[in-house]
Amino acid sequence: MAAGQAQMAQLNTNTRFLHDNIVDYVQRLVATFPQPLSVCFFVNSGSEANDLALRLAWTYSKRRDLLVVEHSYHGHLSSLIDISHYKFAGKGGAGCPDYVWSTPCPDGYRGRFRYADPEVGRHYASTIKRQIDTMLARDRPPAAFIAESLGGVAGQIIPPPGYLQHAYEHVRAAGGLCIADEVQVGFGRVGSAMWAFETQGVVPDIVTLGKPIGNGHPLAAVVTRPEIADAFNTGMEYFNTFGGNPVSCAIGLAVLDVIRNENLAANATHVGGLIKQGLESLQQKHSLIGDVRGVGLFLGAELVRDRDTLEPATEEANRTVEALKHKGILLSTDGPHDNVLKIKPPMCITAADANYFLNALDETLAEFA
Numbered sequence: 183m184a185a186g187q188a189q190m191a192q193l194n195t196n197t198r199f200l201h202d203n204i205v206d207y208v209q210r211l212v213a214t215f216p217q218p219l220s221v222c223f224f225v226n227s228g229s230e231a232n233d234l235a236l237r238l239a240w241t242y243s244k245r246r247d248l249l250v251v252e253h254s255y256h257g258h259l260s261s262l263i264d265i266s267h268y269k270f271a272g273k274g275g276a277g278c279p280d281y282v283w284s285t286p287c288p289d290g291y292r293g294r295f296r297y298a299d300p301e302v303g304r305h306y307a308s309t310i311k312r313q314i315d316t317m318l319a320r321d322r323p324p325a326a327f328i329a330e331s332l333g334g335v336a337g338q339i340i341p342p343p344g345y346l347q348h349a350y351e352h353v354r355a356a357g358g359l360c361i362a363d364e365v366q367v368g369f370g371r372v373g374s375a376m377w378a379f380e381t382q383g384v385v386p387d388i389v390t391l392g393k394p395i396g397n398g399h400p401l402a403a404v405v406t407r408p409e410i411a412d413a414f415n416t417g418m419e420y421f422n423t424f425g426g427n428p429v430s431c432a433i434g435l436a437v438l439d440v441i442r443n444e445n446l447a448a449n450a451t452h453v454g455g456l457i458k459q460g461l462e463s464l465q466q467k468h469s470l471i472g473d474v475r476g477v478g479l480f481l482g483a484e485l486v487r488d489r490d491t492l493e494p495a496t497e498e499a500n501r502t503v504e505a506l507k508h509k510g511i512l513l514s515t516d517g518p519h520d521n522v523l524k525i526k527p528p529m530c531i532t533a534a535d536a537n538y539f540l541n542a543l544d545e546t547l548a549e550f551a
């Protein structure tokens with residue numbers, strides 16, 4: 183935060199006025215992406231990033247229809263409630279808009295295809311192909327497919343290998359763009375890579391960033407290919423008063439420094455690995471833990487009352503979160519049944535913190551036995 187305070191004391195303006203911080207930050211940020219992702223737009227929140235991503239896709243493709251994934255969340259703007267199955271199909275939702283086409287969540291534990299099937303990733307991608315066929319038959323080709331690279335609100339879903347690769351092939355064969363929502367999962371949280379889409383071996387056309395990008399400061403971004411950005415240059419002009427201001431960019435630069443200097447991605451692999459192993463041991467001991475999944479520091483433990491029927495242990499999951507709160511640990515629940523313990527700690531978590539958490543979880547689950 184010192185970087186932001188120093189810049190705030192000196193000058194804050196907007197991107198109509200050039201400032202070195204903006205240029206430096208764009209260069210540093212896009213250098214973390216594979217080619218051809220080299221153009222960056224700044225906004226203030228993950229929602230704004232996704233809204234802009236949709237505008238880019240609509241303008242470039244000159245199409246309107248969108249493919250989305252069930253149980254996903256992309257933000258609170260009206261354009262994003264429309265494409266967030268978790269909202270439009272959930273409580274208070276108005277249902278699926280006619281230009282939005284849902285596809286199944288690639289959940290290998292509870293979904294329609296399960297881990298045991300070696301082709302599970304391909305099968306989930308085929309459901310997208312089938313939806314595209316229906317769209318094409320109605321003369322409604324997709325503008326884009328938008329998916330979180332790992333499913334957050336869906337319950338810490340790690341798509342099976344090959345899922346995004348085959349999904350992107352199907353979408354691109356129909357002339358659509360592929361948007362990766364990295365708002366929850368980017369910036370080294372997966373440990374093995376800076377961006378979660380890299381774990382699936384794909385390069386999206388548009389990537390949206392938010393949450394950790396400013397370590398608590400409201401900053402977000404959209405990164406895309408030059409042709410897509412060029413097509414957006416219609417003369418209408420994109421302007422955002424606060425997006426990418428010099429203070430935000432100073433903070434964004436400092437965040438990139440800390441991720442690099444403190445080896446936070448390696449820490450995600452190391453401590454995330456310890457937590458995952460610990461959860462797997464607890465799974466042997468507590469029948470309530472039906473599934474343990476995750477990569478790096480993006481982990482989930484799905485609680486079930488019966489490992490055969492997978493009856494969700496929603497109440498137990500909520501009681502676990504409450505009990506851990508009293509032990510100084512903040513978790514939440516996610517997933518369509520709210521029975522997945524969502525474990526997404528700060529990137530600086532230590533092995534000692536991980537042990538403290540695992541012991542506390544062990545004690546808490548023992549109370550349900």
Ligand SMILES: Cc1ncc(COP(=O)(O)O)c(C=O)c1O
Binds near residue numbers: 230363365
């Ligand atoms: C995957 C994902 N996309 C987008 C958003 C929206 O971001 P914001 O709350 O910064 O608008 C969220 C927020 O939870 C999110 O989890």
